[in-house]
Amino acid sequence: MVSALEYFKDEVLEDKISPLFDSTEENIFGKKKRKKSIFSLTDTPKKSAIDYFYSDIYEIEEEDEDERTTLQYTKDILQDIVTQSAGGVVDAAESIANLALPKDQEIEISDVVPEAKTGFGKFVRPASQFLIPYTGVFKIWKGASLFIKNKKALDKFIKQPVKKGEVKKIFKDKGQTKRYIFKEGEEELFVYSGKLNTFKPTTKLTTKGELGIAIGAGAVADSFAFAPTDPNLADLFVQFPATKFTVMEWLQTDPNGDPGMERLKNALAGAVPTAFIPAITKGVAKGFNFIGKPIKRKVYSYADETLEREKLEKAQRISEKKPKTEKEIIELQDQVKARRTTTESIAIKFKEGNLIKRGIINFLDHVRGIKYLEDAAVKAGVKGLKGFGKSKEMGELTVYQDGRFLVAVGGMVEHFLLKQTFRFKDGAFVSTNNNGLQDLLIKNLGKDANVDDFFNYMGAKSLLSLKETDPKMFKNLLNTDEKVAFWTKKASDGDANSAYVNALDDMDRFNRELLQIAVDAEMISSKQMTNLLAKRRHYLPLYRDLSSDELFAAKAGGNKLRVALRGKVPIGTKEGELPLSNFFDNYIENVSGIISSSYKNHLKKNTFDIIDNAKKQGIDDLDDWAVKLTAKDLQGRQLKKITIKAPELKRQIKKQDTDLDLNDLDDLDDIALFRSERVSGLKDNEEFVFRTNKKGETIREIYKIKDALLYNTLRSVSPREFIASNAFVKFARWWKNLLTKAVTYDPGFFAGANFIRDTLSAAILSRNPFHLPFLSTVYRLNRQILSNKPVKFKDGSTMSYRELSKEFFLNGGSFASTLLRGETNHAALQTIYRKMGHSDYQNVFNTPKRYLDGYEKAVTGFENASRFTEYVLLRKMGQSARQAAFGAREVAVDFGMQGAWTFWRQYVSTVPFLNAGLQGLYRTARAIGKGSDQKAAVWTKMSAFVVTPTIGIYLLNKDNPNYWNQSQQIRDLNFMLPIGNDNWLKIPKPFEFGAISTIIESSLDDLYKRGDADSFFDTAWTVLKAQTRLSVVPQVISPLLNASFNRTYFGSPIIPEGMKHSIPDYGQSYPWSNRAITMAIENAPPWLRDRLMSPIKFENFFNAYTGTIGSYFLDLLDTSTELFTDVELKDWRLDEYPILKRFLTLDPAKYTEAEQSFYELKKKATQAIKMAKKFKDDFKFELYQEFLQDPENMELMRLYPRLEMWNRQIQDLNKQRNRIQNLPGISGEMKKVQIDEIERMVGQIFDKIMTDLENQNLQIFDPVFSLK
DSSP states (O other): OOOOOHIIIIIHHHHHHHHGGGGGBTHHHHSOOSSSTTOOOOSSEEEHHHHHHHHGGGGGGOOOOOOHHHHHHHHHHHHHHHHHHHHHHHHHHHHHHHTSSSSGGOOOGGGGGGOOOHHHHHHHHHHHHHHHHHHHHHHHHHHHHHHHHHHHHHHHHOOOOOOOOOOEEEEEEEEEEEEEEETTTOOOOOOOSEEEEEEOOOOOHHHHHHHHHHHHHHHHHHHSSOOOTTTHHHHHHHTGGOOHHHHHHHHHHOTSSSSHHHHHHHHHHHHHHHTTTHHHHHHHHHHHHHHHHHHHHHHHHHHHHHHHHHHHHHHHHHHOOOSSHHHHHHHHHHHTTTTTTTHHHHHHHHTOOOHHHHHHHTTTTTTTHHHHHHHHHHHTTTTTTTTHHHHHHOOOOOHHHHHHHGGGGHHHHHHHHTEEEEEEEETTEEEEEEEEEHEEEHHHTTTOOHHHHHHHHHHHHHHHHHHHHOOHHHHHHSSSSSEEEEEEHHHHHTOOHHHHHHHHHHHHHHHHHHHHHHHHHHOOHHHHHHHHHHHHHHHHEEEEEEESSSSHHHHHHHHOOOEOOTTTBBBBSSSBBOOOHHHHHHHHHHHHHHHHHHHHHHHHHHHHHHHHHHHTOOOOOGGGGGEETTTTTTTTTTOOOOOOOOHHHHHHGGOOOOOOOOOGGGOOOHHHOOOGGTTTTTTTEEEEEEEOOOOSOEEEEEEEOOOHHHHHHHHSSOSSSSSOOOOOHHHHHHHHHHHHHHHTHHHHHHIIHHHHHHHHHHHOOOTTOOTTTTTTHHHHHHHHHHHOOOEEETTSSSEEEHHHHHHHHHTTSSSTSHHHHHHHGGGHHHHHHHHHHGGGOOOOTTTHHHHHHHHHHHHHHTTTTTHHHHHHHHHHHOHHHHHHHHHHHHSSSSSSSSOHHHHHHHTTTSSTTTHHHHHHHHHHHHHHTTTTHHHHHHHHHHIIIIHHHHHHHHHTTOOOOHTBOHHHHHHHHEEEEEEEEEEEEEOOTTTTTHHHHHHHHHHHIIIIIISSHHHHHHHHHHHHHTTTTTOOOOOTHHHHHHHHTTTTTTTSSSSSSSHHHHHHHGGGGOOOOOOOHHHHHHOOHHHHHHTTTHHHHHHHHHHHHHHHHHHHHHHHHHGGGGOOOOOOOOOGGGSSSSSSGGTOOOSSSSHHHHHHHHHHHHHHHHHHHHHHHHHTTTOOOHHHHHHHHHHHHHHHHHHHHHHHHHHHHHHHHHHHHHHHOOHHHOOOHHHHHHHHHHHHHHHHHHHHHHHHHHHTTEEEOOOSBOOO
């Protein structure tokens, strides 16, 4: 019996495909073929109508190839700069190697690099041959000379004699050697009273010393880097009568002279000019500086003129308008600023804030302004900065590093509620070992208790306690006997339940520990805490629910608005009353508010301490950053709360301010709700902070922010306005979170691809030299699971992995830093509600969500593996828990980081992985950029862990054409290890560093093997886009936009061009397309089927919105279709199984580079035909003639009929492939074999077509940047 595949070979393929292989003896079926190649453009096949239509095209003569345009010549110069610089190094290496070899064994490798194409290139080669070794020798000798000179000077400095009765002490301070001379007996005082001297090493050579080293370095370069027969400077001078004399004639090169003597002559001939190279270099540098300074001065002057003009205009407007309020003055100022031109705005921003720094704060790192303040303080010489010097040795973080944990407040709240409470002191977290809220409730009430009912009981007890402590508030809130009776009954019912009573006692303890955080952050004093807890026993916040008011309706997309009205408005639902919000909601949000406000106050306090310390030390350099306002400055500007009258409630509710005299605080609600925008009288550029003075009182201090960078940071720390997400942002964010979770929940992602990428990146970025890829992470992950294994620290102490894991989470090593948490942080409170049994989640969906919580815990565990590994290693090195936690956040991408610009924050919350990609680039830039103290280590480890494997894998694959025919997307994102028979194991490359790997491989192949740089530049650009995931389109519309361009998220076509134009939409499917979707569309009624999208496009839409988890659902759906049909689906290949397909690519490849190139070429040819026809039909003869004079257009139009013919033949194969899939009576295994054979044929055909076309020397394949 003849199989479908054999019949197809005999009856279809032989007649249609064999012409493609005329250049070989036999086709892939073993049949003889015609000898003449169809790829010869001079022997064209029978002309089609389109050929006759453009018959005049073939008569156009080609341009002279030797003539170079300005663009081509510029390209050749750029090419020469690259190649001839390398050529100079090769020439120098050849000369040095031949020094040790006999004449008859000398090597010649200079022809590896081709000769220059331009005059400039002919200069570059010998220049690099000389300057590279010259520079190396000069720097080494200069360094050695300075070392010897400074060593002598240091010995003299140390051995300086002292007078009788004096003592000399030599010590190191910040890497500097210092000498302190003091009188005997005063050592313990150690006061630097004019006797302290610092050794300052010499960094410059004398003119004579520099001249000597320059001549010596030049002699070495001339003698060793050039061959004895290479012409020297004397060969040039003897050509002119004025410089032709005996010495020059002797110095000129003698081809027959002794090699040693000729090298000596080269050194002597170059002695004079080489002596002046350092002076020339300095002169050029000064020249650039001289040019740059006037430009900078002009920009600054332009900015100053603009600001001065605005100042005068503001004064004039104020004089004319006579504004009465601060708000009116600000509006006038804004009107003046709005008149700035774009040029003026750029100049002012350049002068005031540095555009790059402001961009970093606004888009990447909202607390970076504090880092810039710290840098200014260090430069100004401020002492006692946190995280510097002795403070760092004591384990403290810098203020900026402390600020980086601000995004982790949600994690702090979660830890406090769901795990254990903690103390917060000087930025460090110390566990109290007491239960968090969840365990407290479970211990007293059980897992299935009605949490809402308990909190209603607690609320009743809290309200009734006001009867004694604040009778006025009690009467205002419960203004009828019915209300008092209602809450009294609630309390008495709860008192009858012993579990409720016990839980209430524990809640009092929990409240004390919560308020202790506010005390630790100096928000309130210990005395105030005692008074507050005494007044409101069993405290619960009395926030009101305004969600049904028109105020809420006006804020589309806003959350429930809860405001602390205390005793102002009665509790109830009648006119003039407002109901209480859910007590459980109130309490959770109050915990979040107090912890958040406390941490913000702690951060602002430490920031302003930098300003204050500088002032105390007599340093005024930071006055341009911020100044503390004195009592005189604040005279007449009392910050008062606004009195809200009942009729004005709805209109004024947003403007309600808090009385910030916390020494007179009468309700805890204000602690959670206060923000800078709630302070009346505070100017736009002013910020406040609370401190506890020596008397134990809470004082408020106000600072005027003068620097734009610090202003942006502090505005993001304490925003002046609440900007609710509108309805569209929330809608778009939902779709983004759906995809984010669908990707991160995939085991192949979190336990496979992402785990591998993270461990590679962590090993490179680690500050511990023993952090090894895979090994270190897997080892610590195993130990973390075992938990009780001890870890020994540098000081000899030990901790178990279980204890270290708790310490890691408590100190913020993971809070909001993982992809899952960082990308979905806005849902943190909802997660807490669900975990704690909130009534909104006590339904049929609660159990699956609880299982989902457990799954999320596993996902986060894998994401934290590399971070926890780094944490353990840093703790073992002796770092404090807080320092190690920061190091753990830095070793991988900190997904919790965000910019200060509110619009940008909301925008990136709608685009999947945009912030992740930007933060990855930013983290890499911090590691290898200017000022990094780990730059050398990162480059070294990257060479070991990325570059070396890249070169090794390249050598394994470089001669395998099937490797280079794999899709570029697959090769760019993975290390491809060959496992035999054209199958590969894919090891995901780390983002950012993986891009470097791909570019290196591309440079090895394109610059040296192929000899052109086009593919290199294309690859580099593709890699920068793909590896960094920089999609900027919101997820809600991204798939729609990609579909309009027929492109997937990764850039490959959704529907191949050939299929798109030859098969109706409903028939466009692959053998591996989802069977259920394909059957549903193909079997729909004709009137509906013609209006439906293709199965391929529908499946792409579904996967684009639901990610990998969505594709798993389709796989399950696909498998289930066999239950309803007698057609057996083809068996899956190993690289089609979930998870495995992330790590395997098997032969035959489903989509090859040749296939992509073919359809791109066909698209260009079609466009060329349409363009020529349009010019001709529109009688645009000049454009038509110009178009035809381009040889590439000519070639594309000549190729068009052939490309169409080949495309039709390939489509016959695709149709047969689909028929095999639908054939009944054939096993899935047989279908897999036959379809794989067709896939292999298609791949061979595409490869043959493109190879033969490229061998025709067509100009359409000529590179723009060639190295040949």
